[in-house]
Ligand SMILES: Cc1cc2nc3c(=O)[nH]c(=O)nc-3n(C[C@H](O)[C@H](O)[C@H](O)COP(=O)(O)O)c2cc1C
């Protein structure tokens with residue numbers, strides 16, 4: 238739709254077409270949703286300091302992540318159950334990422350299987366997000382399947398020993414529509430939350446029953462012992478956890494509050510970023526998600542030390558508007574906004590974006 242010109246337009250459109258159960262699941266944050274608001278508000282507290290009179294006639298937005306080239310430092314974060322947004326769900330999303338030459342991260346809780354996604358976009362740079370199940374053999378099988386299907390990294394989510402309390406899902410008694418299933422599993426694990434007779438949200442019951450809440454730092458050793466893929470830990474919000482990740486040998490630290498869906502009251506991810514950059518000292522790559530909706534947000538995150546940013550909900554809103562084409566449009570819009578921000582701020586390449594080009598607004602009140 239040509240009158241949808243920014244991500245907010247796509248979000249507004251999605252609100253008018255998605256069924257309530259799915260819309261609430263996609264948009265919700267935890268608790269009173271303070272952090273959800275903060276993920277957006279915090280970006281506006283950082284200001285861009287443009288550089289004038291630079292030659293920006295030739296521009297290059299490309300970079301590398303974990304040694305692989307991408308056309309821009311903006312990728313797709315893992316979000317569960319994408320076929321509620323479009324019949325082709327994750328397969329449409331990964332094709333869009335392939336078209337824009339960027340990373341697609343597949344959720345463990347996908348409604349298209351690892352193999353379907355690999356087949357849908359063989360040339361895409363694909364990462365697999367991992368939830369560790371109490372059943373370690375089952376977890377090991379997921380890892381082996383992702384490796385065999387050509388996924389290039391494992392993104393271990395470390396912020397979800399339990400599931401956040403999302404009030405709308407509890408009120409709706411969320412369940413997955415009966416024509417869909419969790420496609421990476423067989424039997425009960427595939428259908429446990431279809432029309433579940435949950436007392437509250439079927440999501441919380443699923444996670445409590447099946448995910449391993451005993452997970453500790455030492456389990457990263459176990460994960461390393463069963464895979465050759467680089468490991469990224471997702472959901473880090475403090476410098477001390479980032480350091481522990483580096484000591485445990487991870488290749489990437491993904492700064493995230495899980496789209497504000499786990500603990501309400503955590504900082505916006507952009508606020509947490511500087512502490513983590515300082516702690517990591519360049520010993521691992523740093524990524525960030527949470528509230529990225531505009532090219533200026535991308536610029537700020539890169540200037541502040543992220544190598545790559547990821548978007549969760551925007552791709553879901555894109556899916557509701559034509560599947561693959563909708564997600565491609567979302568990616569093109571933000572890429573174009575980012576390119577404009579770079580050029581008008583005097584940066585022709587990603588390397589030109591320097592830390593001193595973004596300051597907290599308090600900088601100006603001290604002058
Ligand atoms: C509907 C939805 C489902 C999600 N599912 C997962 C998931 O399966 N695994 C995971 O690690 N994170 C999941 N996340 C968190 C995202 O990966 C990401 O951290 C978050 O969406 C980023 O914030 P944004 O939506 O503001 O871009 C989910 C987020 C949403 C909104």
Ligand SMILES: CCCCCCC(=O)C(=O)O
Pocket residue numbers: 316317346397430440441443444495498
């Ligand atoms: C079926 C329960 C787990 C869903 C995991 C998705 C997720 O992380 C989210 O934030 O929602």
